[in-house]
Amino acid sequence: MNEIKQLIDKLNSTTQEHQILTASATRQLEIMKTEMKALEKFDTMQVIKGRQTIEVLRTDLDSCKKEVKALTQLPQLPQGTCPRSRLVSVTGPVFYTEGEYPGLYSYGAWGCDPKPEKGKENWYWLVMMTSNNRYSNYIRFYSSLNSLIRGVSAPGNVYIHTSNPTTNTIQGPNNVLYGGALYYNCYNRDAVCHFNLTTKHVTTLELHQGTRYNSKANFCHLEECYPYTDLDLATDESGVWVVFTTSLDFGNMILSKVEGGEPPALGKTWQTSVYKQAVTNTFMACGVLYATRYVNQELEEIFYSFNTVTGKE
Template sequence: MSQSNLFIVMSIIAVISSQPVRGKDCVCELQNSESAFPESKLSRVEITALECIRNISSEKMTEVDRLVLGLQHRLQQLNENVSMLEKEDNGNLYGAVSLRIIQLELAEIQDLLDKLGTTNTNNQQLSTEMADQLRDMKYTIAELENFDHTMVVLKDQENQRIKRHLKLCEEELNATSPPPTPTMGNCGLGQMVNVSGAKTYSLTVYGTSYSFGAWGRDANPVPGDENKYWLVVLSSSNVFGHFVRQYNSLSTILLGIGPTDTHISSSNPTTNTIQGPNMVMYENALYYNCYNTLNVCKFNMTTRTVTNVALPNDAGFNNKFPFAHLASAYSHTDMDFAADESGVYVIYATTSNFGNVVISKVETSTPPVLSQTWSTTLHKKTVTNTFMVCGVLYATRYLDKDTEEIFYSFDTKTNTERYDWRIHIKKLQTNIKFLNYDPRDHLLYVYSDAYILTYEIMFR
């Protein structure tokens, strides 16, 4: 009702009130000349807005990025395998096998291209539909603003504009040089946003009897070893190992062809042999937990010599602080080893830190030396695995037999912790016994119940 009509009505009421008629009631019939507020239009706008939010999800927006990253990885792998096939000189002994691998990779690439085309088509259709809906909502909102006779909306918009100007003025008056924005890690990759589905999935030549082990590539190889892969299977009680097996390419390790074995010792287990499934290869040396000791061992693959450095006396070993989840513990996983863009780390727990995770940088000298150390609030027995990326420790936990979750991080650059990561890894076997990051290809290398897998990390 407009202010003029309201004034007339009030005047009529005043006149009637001042001239009462004895024994009779005075009745005024009021008629509103304004049209009713179209509440149904407002409801339709709200429903349309909710549909837009539901249809345009972050998962759909990043689908194209994930497919493109996967396609780039497969093309790079195909190029490497074709180059390897061209260099092979084995009298066509493995030529047919290599060609079959290349055929499978071409089929995977075609599948990714098909998915990418379908996703682009769906996104274009969604974009067209959303543009039409947004245009309709804009027109409807403009119509509804005509019912704002008291100018509430316009005045609120003006107030917001004035507040923004005042804030800008205050910021200009109090302006100082802003501090640099902290970023995760220190190597420029950006924030981790997702982990792809398994890129590689194969049973080792040892079969399902050996469910604990580790594999991967040298994080910082010596010249000539850039394409080599290593594999360690704990062949004694699923706890101990005494030799390292190496392959010349990814295809040969997946097929178990032409390995080279390098023995730490002739027997197993004994002094300086491997204890537990957590280890890492860096600069042609294997870093691992020495048998029945608090020592970090460094085994030089060329000279076949072992040097070591001891952890603090209150550090856990021999199943004092293993990785675990509610159902079970992973045997002899007190020490975990990780490599990233800056070097080698050992992850463990101490009684002085109440069983919480401690990170120590391992200087790769001979013998190795523990340098900078960080203490966290993450209890080690709530964790199933850890890995390092750009100086940031990430921890995983067991959700169920199909899903592992990256849930925690500790940035050694800023000493900040986060427990709110919700990045899921889709498992193809129940238990991940070994997990490590390769800074050269940004892949996670996984040993899961006798199977070897790779997953790709995606960064923003």
């Protein structure tokens, strides 16, 4: 009997342990079931989100394709007024020369007429600031570039006036010759003078109200300003341009087209975002304004351009 009783007790004990294990296993299975359902739901959501992302990307791709197609069909805006597009590089100087009067005159201008009179296609001109590095009253001509380099002037000087300076003589070095006429800043005025080399007659062009002049809006760099460079005349294949600034434009550069005639007229005007006294020089090519800034005594860089065709900087 005792053996039977011990066997029954052992069986009951084993059954209780199994019940405990069964209950524990059941709880763990329930937890696993819950986690599996959560994972299944998570996977389903990720698949749905993935499909939604793919649809968004597909829509964006289709939109991009349409935009690219539309852009390729747009007419290409010209880079200025020349068929060869915008300026891409500038070479170094072609030659160095001390000129006809080495060491005497620090400021002036020289060049050739982009629209020369008949028989003067090879002529070069020179304007030197012969009074206080500020003023001049004549233009000097050379029959060729070689004559300019050698300092052999022929046919010689053409005088605007016998006095220097006086009314309508030259103030500042930023002068240009175009179509047989010299364009320059009139002495002691916020105006452009037009000197006809054939008739020897001077006409004037008034600039905008508040135009800065008399060395109040010069080209500059950090260490120096160039005196009496308030107005900068420039030429390209289309004609004459003038760069200046006014008190109303907070010193930023303004570009205006100078229309030919006697007197000349002020054409279309463009405002820029560049402060004039942060610039050392400007020039025009194919209807595009270019501005330079100082790097060192032997080097400047073109850092800015303004396209008058597109109106974009």
